Amino acid sequence: MDTEKSNSDWSDVEIQAAVDAYLSMLSREQSGQKVNKAHENRVLREGALAGRTKGSVEFRMQNISTVLVELGRDRIEGYKPAKNVGANVARSIREALNAPNTVTPEDFAPTADEATLEERAAKLEKRPFKGEPKGILKPQQVPSSSNSFVRDPEVRAWVRKEAKGICEGCGKPAPFEKDGKPFLEVHHVKHLAQEGSDRPSNAVALCPNCHRRCHHSSDRDEFTASLFQKVKRLKFE
Numbered sequence: 561m562d563t564e565k566s567n568s569d570w571s572d573v574e575i576q577a578a579v580d581a582y583l584s585m586l587s588r589e590q591s592g593q594k595v596n597k598a599h600e601n602r603v604l605r606e607g608a609l610a611g612r613t614k615g616s617v618e619f620r621m622q623n624i625s626t627v628l629v630e631l632g633r634d635r636i637e638g639y640k641p642a643k644n645v646g647a648n649v650a651r652s653i654r655e656a657l658n659a660p661n662t663v664t665p666e667d668f669a670p671t672a673d674e675a676t677l678e679e680r681a682a683k684l685e686k687r688p689f690k691g692e693p694k695g696i697l698k699p700q701q702v703p704s705s706s707n708s709f710v711r712d713p714e715v716r717a718w719v720r721k722e723a724k725g726i727c728e729g730c731g732k733p734a735p736f737e738k739d740g741k742p743f744l745e746v747h748h749v750k751h752l753a754q755e756g757s758d759r760p761s762n763a764v765a766l767c768p769n770c771h772r773r774c775h776h777s778s779d780r781d782e783f784t785a786s787l788f789q790k791v792k793r794l795k796f797e
């Protein structure tokens with residue numbers, strides 16, 4: 561139970577932070593990854609939920625499970641639904657779940673559709689990362705007019721966020737902004753069509769000029785080789 565602050569004392573920002581963390585854990589759990597709830601609880605109390613107790617955050621997660629069950633949605637097995645959830649808290653949780661920028665488990669799902677991939681990556685880019693995403697070792701090609709590959713939106717988001725607006729090819733700032741963010745394109749060093757992986761170890765954030773250079777220039781092989789010297793996470797495949 562909340563021992564230091566009443567349930568009604570939780571701000572909308574705190575509720576949103578708890579919901580975002582819950583949905584992130586749920587997504588990882590559903591994808592087969594191990595989730596350390598105690599660690600996640602501590603991270604929240606060191607950041608957005610500073611001042612809350614461990615038990616308070618745990619109880620709030622159980623509140624979220626209750627609302628998800630009421631909505632007919634999946635929940636984290638380790639967070640048993642609380643029996644009593646105040647009407648105001650339940651309403652705030654529902655609003656947080658429906659917030660336009662709330663990251664849902666679906667946002668972590670790989671996709672071959674470029675528009676959907678970009679939409680999901682843009683949302684994931686706004687949240688803190690707890691580590692390098694796993695990615696896809698062998699992306700599957702799906703039937704389409706443009707021979708698209710299934711890709712991981714979290715990898716795209718992480719690689720761009722790591723670049724901090726600086727092209728990892730030429731070292732210059734992104735040439736322009738799109739939707740208020742530096743515009744960089746994620747390039748797979750070993751192309752997906754050549755059976756390259758969709759993992760951070762095979763992806764770099766490049767300005768459009770360097771991206772085209774990797775594909776079309778007469779020195780594309782030499783330039784690509786130079787990326788391994790500049791970006792230490794890259795691995796030969």
